[in-house]
Amino acid sequence: DQQVKQNSPSLSVQEGRISILNCDYTNSMFDYFLWYKKYPAEGPTFLISISSIKDKNEDGRFTVFLNKSAKHLSLHIVPSQPGDSAVYFCAASPARNYGQNFVFGPGTRLSVLP
Amino acid sequence: SAVISQKPSRDICQRGTSLTIQCQVDSQVTMMFWYRQQPGQSLTLIATANQGSEATYESGFVIDKFPISRPNLTFSTLTVSNMSPEDSSIYLCSVDLGETQYFGPGTRLLVL
Numbered sequence: 359d360q361q362v363k364q365n366s367p368s369l370s371v372q373e374g375r376i377s378i379l380n381c382d383y384t385n386s387m388f389d390y391f392l393w394y395k396k397y398p399a400e401g402p403t404f405l406i407s408i409s410s411i412k413d414k415n416e417d418g419r420f421t422v423f424l425n426k427s428a429k430h431l432s433l434h435i436v437p438s439q440p441g442d443s444a445v446y447f448c449a450a451s452p453a454r455n456y457g458q459n460f461v462f463g464p465g466t467r468l469s470v471l472p
Numbered sequence: 473s474a475v476i477s478q479k480p481s482r483d484i485c486q487r488g489t490s491l492t493i494q495c496q497v498d499s500q501v502t503m504m505f506w507y508r509q510q511p512g513q514s515l516t517l518i519a520t521a522n523q524g525s526e527a528t529y530e531s532g533f534v535i536d537k538f539p540i541s542r543p544n545l546t547f548s549t550l551t552v553s554n555m556s557p558e559d560s561s562i563y564l565c566s567v568d569l570g571e572t573q574y575f576g577p578g579t580r581l582l583v584l
Contacts, residue, residue, distance in 0.1 A: 400577055
C-alpha cells in the first residue's frame with residue numbers, strides 16, 4: 359500500500375512557465391513533508407520542507423503548499439529553468455523527531471524545455 | 473549540511489556473490505539510513521543503523537541478506553549478500569541532521 363503517491367510520473371513545462379508537482383498521502387499521522395530533487399547518478403538533494411502547522415512555505419523560486427484536510431501537497435517552481443529538469447520526490451514523516459525516517463513517493467520526472 | 477561519500481559508485485557483479493558498500497560522513501551522526509531505489513521505483517528504506525547497536529530492518533529486508541555494520545559515528549557499510557538480478561538497484565546511505573535527511577551519491581549495482 360503506497361502511503362505517498364505522486365500520480366504523474368512525468369511532466370513537461372516550457373522554460374519560464376510554472377511547474378506544479380503534486381503529491382498525495384494516505385497516512386493522517388504524517389506531519390512533516392519534504393521535497394527532494396534528484397539528478398541521474400546523484401543522490402537526492404533537499405529542496406524545501408513544510409510542517410503541518412503551515413499551509414505554505416516559500417524559498418526563492420520554490421513554494422510548497424499543504425492542504426492537510428485533502429492530504430495533498432504541491433511544489434510550485436516559478437519560473438522554471440532547464441536546470442530544474444530532474445526527478446522530484448515527495449517525502450513524508452509522522453513527526454519531525456530526530457532520526458525519524460521518511461516515506462518517499464515514486465517521483466515525478468520534470469522536463470523543462472528551452 | 474553533511475558531505476557523504478559512498479564506495480563503490482557502481483559495480484557489476486555475478487549472481488551469488490556479495491558486495492559491500494561503504495558510506496562515509498564528514499561529521500558524527502547518531503543514525504544512518506540505507507535506502508534502495510530500484511529501476512523506476514521510489515526510495516525504499518532498508519534499515520536504520522545506530523552506532524553501537526544492531527541495525528533495525530524494515531519489513532521485507534533481513535539481516536542475512538543485508539548485513540550492516542556501524543563501527544563508529546562517521547561510517548557504515550551495507551552488504552548485499554548472495555546477489556540475484558533482482559538486487560540490481562541504486563543503494564543510498566543517508567543521515568539525519570535535524571532539519572532534513574542528506575543522501576550520499578548512491579551506489580549503482582548491476583547483478584548479472
